[in-house]
Amino acid sequence: MMMMDSVSTGLNPVAIAQGQRPIAIAANALSFGYPDQPQVLREVTLTVQEGDRVGIIGHNGCGKTTLFMLLCGVLTPVAGEIHLFGEPLTPGQFRPEVALLFQDPDDQLFSASVRDDIAFGPQNMGFDPAEVDARVTQAADMAGIAHLLDRTPHHLSGGEKQMVAIAGLLAMTPQIILYDEPTASLDLRTRRRLIRFLQNSTETVLISSHDLEFVLEVCDRVILIDEGHIIADGCPREIMGDQTLMEAHGLEKPHSLIPHVESHHGE
């Protein structure tokens, strides 16, 4: 397979670091490998400014989920360090400012009712019951699932589960949200609703996805990972529009970036 040195189009991490918005995530020379396996991430350095919406793309097993797990302190890096809003992240420590949406919402909806589930985070943060209630209501409204509060998570549809899981994160008012393949088995209607929701969200957002059209609509920056390195980092349309780059790393140029007038199909 072809290897490329980090191609930086548009945004340059160092330049960003000197920008005006505060830095939400600063990861420095991060390395990680699972026991008895080759390293998944090798010296990854990454800076995300507050309010950025970053898409993370790369083939199956390139380490997207692993990166997210590191950024929220669930996994401990072998080397390197992470700062969130200037404060170092100690793995295992509870940092309510960062939240992770798991790929499968069932992993994340562990309470017996939707209301309890959304309340779980705020309760653990030590808020009093009135504040917890207020947060539950607000988060449910934001995610548009206020009508589901008294239901059992198990009986919801896939799309509803997804939005309940998001509400559970919002109730903790995180400043950074990591979304791991949020569209994997959503239908187009629910996917469209999620796109609207993300376009209006104000948090710093990282999204790992194979759905490039989705990344294109939501993100203002994209990071391409392969073989443990950041291969490219910059403007989504430039990176994903670069056919040679994409194909070299097992991806495809999204259809909406291919100039064509009804042709090239049905050989």
Add this chain to the structure above:
Amino acid sequence: MMMMDSVSTGLNPVAIAQGQRPIAIAANALSFGYPDQPQVLREVTLTVQEGDRVGIIGHNGCGKTTLFMLLCGVLTPVAGEIHLFGEPLTPGQFRPEVALLFQDPDDQLFSASVRDDIAFGPQNMGFDPAEVDARVTQAADMAGIAHLLDRTPHHLSGGEKQMVAIAGLLAMTPQIILYDEPTASLDLRTRRRLIRFLQNSTETVLISSHDLEFVLEVCDRVILIDEGHIIADGCPREIMGDQTLMEAHGLEKPHSLIPHVESHHGE
């Protein structure tokens, strides 16, 4: 929501029934509902000819999985009947000529080694060990996973698991294969491999998917389901290219069918 009478573009099921190729699946006035729930499918009539590659599209919960479960005899229809190659299908009966790929490959990989897993079906069909071995080798070759035979299915990547599950079906030499959302969390490279594989497959194939570009590349006929009915049945490019029809049923026209030259993105 808008309702439409069955729009038939291009192919007409009755016309097909009189065609020259034998009929693989003939479902007549099929109805089904889960206990205590409104009916999911209402009087669905469907004819599939041998060698057809049919895509089934529709929003979450429209009944795609339910239809597949009926077609392979796992669920019993409330009314209506199904014939496979002219023979009536009795629910619960083992019909090795039809195989189902479950959405989550973990649902269908149980053995401690890939080889044992692929051998599971042929063994149950009562072949002698030599024949079982021959079938395992052949199926593994066809699915391109011969190098994985001695691994444990549990430790494989998502895409590898998918292909092992497919090999497990191929070893039973089915004539009809039902694929339930086969691309849900595959990356583009694995998805591309699956597209190639399906384009070259000779079985009668039904594919349920939200990935319309995938359906467009693989299928020569598409069926749109909504509210328990077949809304449209015919040429993929015509049905999926019909923006009004697609949007009326909670879908979107795929990007590759939208005529444009690098525009309309990044508002």
Add this chain to the structure above:
Amino acid sequence: MHIPDGILPAQVCAAGYAITGVATWYSLRQINRRPDPAAEVPKASLLTAAFFVASSIYIPVPPASVHLILNGLLGVVLGYFAFPAILIGLFFQALVIGHGGLTTLGVNATMMGIPALLAYHIFQSRDVVGKVLPEPTRTGVFAFLGGALGLGIAALIFLALIIFNIPAELNATAEQAAVLTLSVGHIPLALVEGTFTAMLVLFLRRVKPELLEG
């Protein structure tokens, strides 16, 4: 093999609850000694649910079928979490499918749970007691013992409770004969359960050895 409501006198039910209380307290104490007890709660809970669900799997022995109890296996996999897990599983069974009973919950938990703890210790002793055996055999043999004895002892407790508590008028020889035949009748069941446990543990050992670390 659950004792329903209404058979046992109140004293026996109360004694069952008392033993269950002590066993639960003891298990919780052992659990809380671990470095991070909260970390094991999700694992124990999901496996409790899985065991509850798996108890609906049966082995066909035409013309009938054998339901598995899996209490020995629970002990082998869950260690000290086995007793609370069985208590919770039986509680669900009583509530959801009316299997067992609420007054007999303590008795049933004792009957299944104490042998499960025993199975755990038998399995854990494999490296000490079973040194002579080569590895996969050793795990298999001790898993078999755990499964077979887990069920066997539970069955003995069950029979003893039933025989000594219902028909006060049955005469002594008839009683002995009944206990004997029923116990002998349970031997094949214990063998099936032991074999199944051994097969399953060997499968786990190959595919997911972490699950056997207790």
Add this chain to the structure above:
Amino acid sequence: MGVASANTYIHRESVIHDWSPRLKLVSLGLLMFAFATVQQLALVPWMLGLAALLYGLSQLPISFLRQRLSYPGLFILAVVVLLPLTVGDTVVAQWGWLALREEGLRATGLIVGRFLSILTLGFILLGTTPFLTLLGAMRSLGLPTLLADMTLLSYRYLFEIAAMLATMQQAMRLRGFGHSRQRWLRVNRHTMQQLAMLTGNLLIRSYEQSERVYKAMRLRGYGQSRQVAPAPAIASPLSLQNWALTGAVLVAAVGLVLAEMRLA
């Protein structure tokens, strides 16, 4: 398996529905135990009457009781068929080698009476109290946190895992499992091996999911402060009706036990 339909709470308005869950749990629990002490046939009608009265008060439909009795009913059948024919010396009636015996009949009456009454109380408890409320009441009565957390989590994933098993069994059947003919009274080794793998996969998948669930819980602060899933607030001050009901049930329980001691 009936797990899928585990939501047994029936939404109705009744005195029993309004009863404070804690008092209901304690009162009905004690009454069940009082029923279990009954050894006198004479008390059986009283016991059944009490259970019926409470069931009437709860306004639960009869169909609910009938449905739920079908499974344990098999047990009753066994008792009814076996005991009167085998236990005791006083023959009441005889047809050939079949003899109906008095002691057996008495034992049957007692067992079946106790069984039905206790079970009915259990169904009243379950049918009028949502499961989560019941668990909350148990927590406030001193159920250890770890046990309560485990119960909640297992309850949540019970359905998920049951669905997982159902899907895996379907997948196996579609690949020919269970369609070969089996010999009578034989355990087929191959079948058993495959079922062991099925169970093993169920455990492994549950275990792997539990690891992800644990990560998700940690990220939302589980194990930080020790106050996990607090007991639901006990609603409004208890009404007079609440105490009256509790008092009446407790008096009935004590009365039964006293009557039993006098008659014994």
